[in-house]
């Protein structure tokens with residue numbers, strides 16, 4: 001990651017000014033209901049839907065690039081959703097002002113900023129529904145696109161289940177990928193062949209593929225899992241820095257930085273102690289795997 005420029009820091013300060021003036025902490029306009037329209041079917045936000053929702057609609061593709069904005073005058077569109085602060089600690093509640101724009105205090109996102117679409121809105125709406133159901137603030141949507149017709153055949157949406165399932169790996173992206181792979185019957189979502197004998201769901205075109213929309217920039221675990229199941233298009237909304245603000249406190253940025261640090265230095269910097277053991281059977285499983293008729297993936 002490049003070191004932030006002075007201009008970027010100035011824009012960050014502008015953001016902070018906007019953030020602080022972004023609305024009262026303890027009183028709020030009513031929640032907009034725009035996201036509900038995108039669910040496309042009967043939907044109870046308290047209940048997570050694990051199965052695909054069939055659709056047959058044109059896919060406009062990844063949203064168009066966001067126009068260049070002037071750092072000092074641009075105000076990001078905001079839903080106006082600022083729920084009542086119900087924390088029992090009233091002092092703490094007073095500190096939890098509603099955030100009105102994404103934090104992009106670095107050049108990390110230069111060149112990838114695009115406009116929104118219904119799938120990005122749906123992922124964010126699923127995140128809010130997840131919180132309403134007592135879970136973490138993350139949502140994810142996978143769309144399956146037919147490569148011949150260009151239509152979205154079906155989609156899956158899911159949310160963070162870490163608390164609900166007592167599973168620290170049950171992030172929204174992992175949950176939606178598991179549900180998608182299991183229901184389609186394949187492990188590679190990047191190219192789904194109509195003639196694959198494992199295919200459980202119909203498709204008209206010879207091939208289809210899946211794309212991922214998430215409410216937040218994925219953590220390294222989820223990003224890697226996406227790559228392992230062949231997904232090669234990702235659109236996320238809020239940033240790793242949004243996930244790190246007071247009250248959310250999730251260390252996504254630290255997670256990414258840790259991966260760029262040598263193993264040797266991770267103990268001192270992050271408290272992670274990693275060692276490489278020298279044992280005579282370390283390659284046994286590899287040798288058996290590559291020399292056997294086991295299913296390769």
Ligand SMILES: [Zn+2]
Nearest residue numbers: 171219221222
């Ligand atoms: Zn994750």
